[in-house]
Amino acid sequence: MTVAAKHMAGTENPYALPHLDALESEAVHILREVAGEFERPVILFSGGKDSIVMLHLALKAFAPAPVPFSLLHVDTGHNFPEVIEYRDRVVVAHGLRLHVASVQDYIDRGALRERPDGTRNPLQTVPLTEKIQSEKFDAVFGGGRRDEEKARAKERVFSLRDEFGAWEPRRQRPELWNLYNGRHAPGEHVRVFPLSNWTELDVWQYIAREGIDLPAIYYAHEREVFRRGELWLAPGSWGGAGDGETVEKRQVRYRTVGDMSCTGAVDSGAVTIEQVIDEITASRLTERGATRADDKLSEAAMEDRKREGYF
Amino acid sequence: MDTTIGTLRFATAGSVDDGKSTLVGRLLHDSKSVLTDQLEAVERASANRGQDGPDLALLTDGLRAEREQGITIDVAYRYFATPRRRFILADTPGHVQYTRNMVTGASTAELTVILVDARNGVVEQTRRHAAIAALLRVPHVVLAVNKMDLVDYREPVFATIAEEFTASASELGIPEVTAIPISALAGDNVVEPSAHMDWYGGPTVLEHLETVPVGTDLARAAARFPVQYVIRPQSDEHPDYRGYAGQIASGVLRVGDPVTVLPSGLTSTITGIDVLGTPVDRAWAPQSVTLLLADDIDISRGDLIAPSAQAPATTQDVRATVCHLNERPLHVSSRVLLKHGTRTVKAVVRELPHRVDLTHGLAHDTDPGEFAVNDIGSMVLHTAEPLPFDAYADSRLTGSFLLINPADGAVLAAGMCAGADG
Numbered sequence: 001m002t003v004a005a006k007h008m009a010g011t012e013n014p015y016a017l018p019h020l021d022a023l024e025s026e027a028v029h030i031l032r033e034v035a036g037e038f039e040r041p042v043i044l045f046s047g048g049k050d051s052i053v054m055l056h057l058a059l060k061a062f063a064p065a066p067v068p069f070s071l072l073h074v075d076t077g078h079n080f081p082e083v084i085e086y087r088d089r090v091v092v093a094h095g096l097r098l099h100v101a102s103v104q105d106y107i108d109r110g111a112l113r114e115r116p117d118g119t120r121n122p123l124q125t126v127p128l129t130e131k132i133q134s135e136k137f138d139a140v141f142g143g144g145r146r147d148e149e150k151a152r153a154k155e156r157v158f159s160l161r162d163e164f165g166a167w168e169p170r171r172q173r174p175e176l177w178n179l180y181n182g183r184h185a186p187g188e189h190v191r192v193f194p195l196s197n198w199t200e201l202d203v204w205q206y207i208a209r210e211g212i213d214l215p216a217i218y219y220a221h222e223r224e225v226f227r228r229g230e231l232w233l234a235p236g237s238w239g240g241a242g243d244g245e246t247v248e249k250r251q252v253r254y255r256t257v258g259d260m261s262c263t264g265a266v267d268s269g270a271v272t273i274e275q276v277i278d279e280i281t282a283s284r285l286t287e288r289g290a291t292r293a294d295d296k297l298s299e300a301a302m303e304d305r306k307r308e309g310y311f
Numbered sequence: 312m313d314t315t316i317g318t319l320r321f322a323t324a325g326s327v328d329d330g331k332s333t334l335v336g337r338l339l340h341d342s343k344s345v346l347t348d349q350l351e352a353v354e355r356a357s358a359n360r361g362q363d364g365p366d367l368a369l370l371t372d373g374l375r376a377e378r379e380q381g382i383t384i385d386v387a388y389r390y391f392a393t394p395r396r397r398f399i400l401a402d403t404p405g406h407v408q409y410t411r412n413m414v415t416g417a418s419t420a421e422l423t424v425i426l427v428d429a430r431n432g433v434v435e436q437t438r439r440h441a442a443i444a445a446l447l448r449v450p451h452v453v454l455a456v457n458k459m460d461l462v463d464y465r466e467p468v469f470a471t472i473a474e475e476f477t478a479s480a481s482e483l484g485i486p487e488v489t490a491i492p493i494s495a496l497a498g499d500n501v502v503e504p505s506a507h508m509d510w511y512g513g514p515t516v517l518e519h520l521e522t523v524p525v526g527t528d529l530a531r532a533a534a535r536f537p538v539q540y541v542i543r544p545q546s547d548e549h550p551d552y553r554g555y556a557g558q559i560a561s562g563v564l565r566v567g568d569p570v571t572v573l574p575s576g577l578t579s580t581i582t583g584i585d586v587l588g589t590p591v592d593r594a595w596a597p598q599s600v601t602l603l604l605a606d607d608i609d610i611s612r613g614d615l616i617a618p619s620a621q622a623p624a625t626t627q628d629v630r631a632t633v634c635h636l637n638e639r640p641l642h643v644s645s646r647v648l649l650k651h652g653t654r655t656v657k658a659v660v661r662e663l664p665h666r667v668d669l670t671h672g673l674a675h676d677t678d679p680g681e682f683a684v685n686d687i688g689s690m691v692l693h694t695a696e697p698l699p700f701d702a703y704a705d706s707r708l709t710g711s712f713l714l715i716n717p718a719d720g721a722v723l724a725a726g727m728c729a730g731a732d733g
Contacts, residue, residue, distance in 0.1 A: 015529070015563070015595045016317045017317070017597070019316060019317060019318040019397045021598070024599070025558060025597055025598050025599040026558075026597070026599075028558070028587060029539070029557075029599050032539040032540045032558075032599070033539060033653075036540045036612045036653065060587040060588055061587070061599070062540075062556070063542075063587075064542070064546075064549050064552060065542045065543065065544035065546075065549075066544070146388045146389075146390070147390045150387075153387040153389060160720075172385065173722045174412070174415045174725070175415060176414070176418040176419075176711070176713065177418045177708055178419075178708060179650055179652075179711065179712070181650065181713060181715060181720065181722050183648075183715060183720030185719065185720065196388070197390070197399055201392075
């Protein structure tokens with residue numbers, strides 16, 4: 001795939017790269033830059049498809065040597081069990097080191113308070129930034145993509161954060177050519193987004209091409225869900241159906257993986273990756289629009305949360 | 312969808328009221344790249360402001376301040392695809408105070424779309440946008456003459472503007488300009504051909520974007536390989552493996568090529584090329600690969616591997632055109648860090664011979680004393696170590712560099728080398 005120079009539609013250039021190869025090459029370049037410039041990089045690993053692709057790229061970038069980064073999971077305590085099992089399996093399979101920042105620990109200690117709506121996504125920021133500080137991580141890889149949301153479209157590949165993890169859009173460094181500037185003061189760190197230029201469809205096509213294993217919840221399965229607003233939510237330790245909400249069995253899959261309390265499932269019969277790609281190609285909703293309640297709060301919801309240090 | 316199609320990276324530049332956000336919104340909307348929930352959000356926000364229809368500009372202005380002021384502050388990257396090609400768009404604000412954002416967007420673009428308002432024609436801003444495209448050597452330039460609906464779609468209006476722009480572009484060294492008459496608001500010639508301009512026989516903006524040649528000369532230039540990282544597993548399975556990891560910046564590398572390592576000047580031969588797990592006989596820019604060499608020589612991050620027959624000279628004195636990007640001015644004697652490829656070295660500013668006035672072609676203002684933010688001019692630097700610079704004209708990646716403030720790490724300026732011997 002990567003070696004055949006093929007004549008492509010719209011180009012007379014035998015050296016043109018198919019777009020997945022170009023994206024892969026760029027992401028690997030970013031991963032290697034960080035390995036060369038930073039002391040303690042870490043990959044933010046949620047067990048979601050974007051962080052799985054990031055880890056896959058890191059394995060390829062440094063082969064036959066091991067990945068020179070550890071993993072960090074911010075555990076909301078409301079994870080899908082399938083995702084936690086996947087995470088632990090991957091860590092063992094590749095001999096990686098896993099750090100966990102637990103929202104539950106903060107709640108148990110009284111350092112964070114449960115929200116009335118039960119959602120814990122906004123509570124991830126403090127455990128994340130404090131873990132970055134205590135472990136002295138100087139580069140933190142995130143799977144964020146610029147196509148996800150309007151504020152993310154302005155994000156740099158290397159995004160400097162202060163000791164509170166805050167993002168100040170007006171103070172972003174210019175980023176030119178493929179020259180990334182990772183210099184930072186002690187206490188500051190850089191968030192790095194190797195998948196910046198990928199779209200949701202690119203990620204799925206790459207997963208298909210590379211034969212990457214994913215948690216089962218990304219494929220259609222029978223699950224008990226209930227309707228809240230526009231989302232199909234799955235009951236769990238975080239809570240369940242309230243007054244007027246009824247639980248029913250439906251065939252669903254997930255387009256994103258996050259906190260169970262705000263990640264909705266979509267009706268789906270797609271059991272193979274090709275069927276998932278067909279559904280996504282035909283879908284008229286963005287992945288977050290279809291499945292995430294947390295981005296919908298206001299026109300500037302994501303921008304505000306990034307400023308606070310959320311990814 | 313076909314996974315073997317290519318990608319075009321392009322940039323848009325336009326002044327505050329040229330309708331750039333509307334053009335971008337129209338491209339996304341008419342190419343069916345805007346999904347229902349995004350459109351609903353725009354419709355809600357437009358209605359909240361008391362606007363009649365959906366304001367397509369709201370698809371692209373992502374920051375609160377931008378929406379409140381109706382302007383674009385920062386570079387925004389957007390993604391869309393057609394069955395023929397994938398697009399990565401660097402959407403840049405066009406106002407003079409955002410020259411640095413335009414330079415940023417242009418640095419990775421293979422094509423730039425410059426917008427003008429048909430009622431105003433070529434203005435100072437337009438000349439600035441053309442000059443930036445010329446300086447950054449963006450291979451293709453499109454002039455989109457917008458708001459044709461407000462001049463009754465008259466051909467002479469378009470022809471006069473296209474002629475004036477093409478003349479000034481050729482003075483700047485832009486080899487060819489594709490001029491397209493459009494109305495972003497009404498949708499004429501953006502994605503769909505216009506029903507109002509039978510006199511125009513050329514492509515729509517999207518058709519042109521889909522068919523313009525890409526991946527120009529990157530692989531045809533001399534090969535350059537900045538070493539990013541040395542892979543040494545030191546495992547039982549690979550006790551002696553030593554691979555040099557990097558992204559080919561230009562040209563083609565083949566197994567068997569004699570190579571020189573710079574700045575040391577040591578030589579060896581390529582014995583293996585590994586493209587992320589696949590051994591190959593040859594690889595080319597912009598592939599990320601790992602090189603294996605015949606000899607166990609001292610090579611580390613920051614070195615450059617090049618074919619011995621086409622190795623660049625190294626120098627400690629570099630003459631360049633720089634775009635100043637930071638509020639802190641630069642003077643003669645300013646001490647900076649210079650990042651070239653994968654190497655960062657100390658440097659000092661020796662001379663600031665002249666500043667360029669972008670609004671009058673590339674006129675010179677001699678001996679400016681200092682460069683302030685958004686200034687573009689020539690600079691002579693002396694580096695603490697020899698570096699293998701190429702001329703920016705020959706290679707956008709090995710001919711470019713950043714200047715960084717050693718005190719706080721901020722990016723001060725972007726530089727484009729005139730050539731190793733200055």
